[in-house]
Amino acid sequence: MLCPPIGRRLSRKWTKRPRASHSIIDIGGLNHFPMDVPLALALASLLLGFVLMTVSALAEVSLSTISREHVRSLSDEGVSSAKRVEALLKDTERLLSGVLVLKTLAICLAVAAVTWLVLRSGYGAGVVWAVAAVALLLLLVQVWGRLLAVQHPVTVALRVTRPLRWLIFLITPVIWLLALVVRKSGPQEADASRNVFLTEDGLRLLLNFGEEERFIEDDEREMIDSIFRFSETTVEEVMVPRVDVIAIEQDASLQEALDTIVTYGHSRIPVYEDTIDKIVGVLYAKDLLTCYRDGRRDVTIKELMREPYFVPESAMVDDLLGDLQHRKTHLAIVVDEYGGTAGIVTIEDLLEEIVGEIQDEYDSEAPMLVEQERGIYIASGRADIDDINRELDIALPEDEESYTLAGMLYSHLQRVPDVGDTLDIGNVHLEVLRVNDNRIEQVKIVVEQPQEDETIKEAQ
Structure with a gap:
């Protein structure tokens, strides 16, 4: 066998291309x-x-x-x-x-x-x-x-x-x-919210998960939701309306004032001059009792009353709560756009927006909503529409002019309702049960169950 020439072998050896150190x-x-x-x-x-x-x-x-x-x-x-x-x-x-x-x-x-x-x-x-x-x-x-x-x-x-x-x-x-x-690129002013680690939306997501997994009870979730809504609520929505305000005339006697306090159980009562639209002060029960204890019967209500604090209907309840705490007072007079008295609001009213109704030994009011039987309820005309919707899982309309059940009925009927008047909204049937001095005091609410629920009930 003939071998290739040495030169050719060397040429092949030294001309072979080297392998790349890495591939591409x-x-x-x-x-x-x-x-x-x-x-x-x-x-x-x-x-x-x-x-x-x-x-x-x-x-x-x-x-x-x-x-x-x-x-x-x-x-x-x-x-x-x-x-x-x-x-x-x-x-x-x-x-x-x-x-x-x-x-x-x-x-x-x-x-x-x-x-x-x-x-x-x-x-x-x-x-x-x-x-x-x-x-x-x-x-x-x-x-x-x-x-x-x-x-x-x-x-x-x-x-x-x-x-x-x-x-x-x-x-x-x-x-x-x-x-x-x-x-270097942002504003130089300090942002007060930069230390907030968890946003409201993030907290709501955690609350939803906690409720689904039963880590949070229903009443706890309701209270937390109330705190979120607190900053979005106006004084008009929580105040005691003018027609329900208990007040006394400044020329009334001390005995009349004492009788009013004992009868209604209020510790603070607005004092008016001539008409309730002209509130001139607030009488504290403790000031009146101090006079009786000291035997000072010649003192007038005008001398005992304290300066009232006025707020507009449009004020936000979270701001008002801070103001009441700062002023160390528990009651504010709510005025409307014309300067007249729209109602009163107390710290208790504000706290009830978070924790629910606070009943004491003097409160004799009937509950705002009572279930008679499945799907049938008796509600107060003063009941808040938002609360009813949330409690009954319905969707009654609410607007800026009417926050209560009575206000909604007035808005839809466009007249003063009579006993027996009805209104149907979706699957909800409303019937006026009691009217007193043109005020709707009691309403019957019937929530019709969906057809599929009835079918399931019959099948069972």
């Missing part, structure tokens, strides 16, 4: 993506992305729902993890920034790792689907972490604090840089 795949703009990254590193990046997303989800919800008082008590008992939680909660701006950076980093790591794995396998066309799948998995991890944190906020917060502190420490330069950019 060019697919749809993904050119120059290095393929020599170790598989273990890509998998580690993917795992790290999911871990960071889990930690951020657990931390965000648990630290925003945990009771600071509970954390403080645990810290006083010597629980070291509780002290770490306290330290994190002292700087909510840094905590929020850290959680957001961790989320962003988690997404970047996971997407980069999956993109590399897909390209390495040679299925470049599946990059978009792979990235979408990873995004969905990250979302599921986020949801799972949030649900777990809502169910066990204290346990999760205490356990997630240690890794979270280390992670935030590692990304501190990034947080500092972002804060610097925000300060």
Whole structure:
């Protein structure tokens, strides 16, 4: 056998092209993506992305729902993890920034790792689907972490604090840089809301979940909802209307004033001059009783009464509550747009908007809504439409002119109703039961059940 010439063999040997140190795949703009990254590193990046997303989800919800008082008590008992939680909660701006950076980093790591794995396998066309799948998995991890944190906020917060502190420490330069950019680009005035860690919408979502999982009782949920509505309620909606106001004339005797106080059980009574539209003061029962105790019977009501506090119908109840606390008074006179007396409002009226009706030994009022039988109710004409809708799960119309059941009937009938007058609204039938001096005092409400409910009932 003849051997090839030595020169030819050397030529083939030295002209052979060297193997590239790494391969390049060019697919749809993904050119120059290095393929020599170790598989273990890509998998580690993917795992790290999911871990960071889990930690951020657990931390965000648990630290925003945990009771600071509970954390403080645990810290006083010597629980070291509780002290770490306290330290994190002292700087909510840094905590929020850290959680957001961790989320962003988690997404970047996971997407980069999956993109590399897909390209390495040679299925470049599946990059978009792979990235979408990873995004969905990250979302599921986020949801799972949030649900777990809502169910066990204290346990999760205490356990997630240690890794979270280390992670935030590692990304501190990034947080500092972002804060610097925000300060330079944003307004210089301090935002009073920047320390708010949980928004109202976020709290409502947590409340919905807590109610569904029976962590929050119905009455607790109702009270929290009332607090949210408190800032949106006007004085006109909660005041005692003018026709129900118990007042005395300034020239009345002390005995007449005492009889009025004993009869109605009020500790404060408005005092008027000539007409109730001209309120000139407020008589306190304790001032009157002090006169009787000291034997001063020659004192007049005009001398005893205190200066009244007037508020417009359009005032918001949350602002009024603060004003009453600041003035250290419990009663305000509500005036209409013409300066006449529209009614009165007390601190008790405001608190009832949150906790419900407060009955004492002097209250003899009938309940605003009483169930007679299934689907049939007796309501006071003064009953609030919003309360009735919420209690009966119906949708009676409410507008700016009528907040009560009687006001709605006046608005729809366009006249003074008589006993027996009816009104049908959707599946709700209303009938006027009692009218006194042109005032609707009692209304019968019949809520017709849907047809499917009757069918189910017959089948049972």
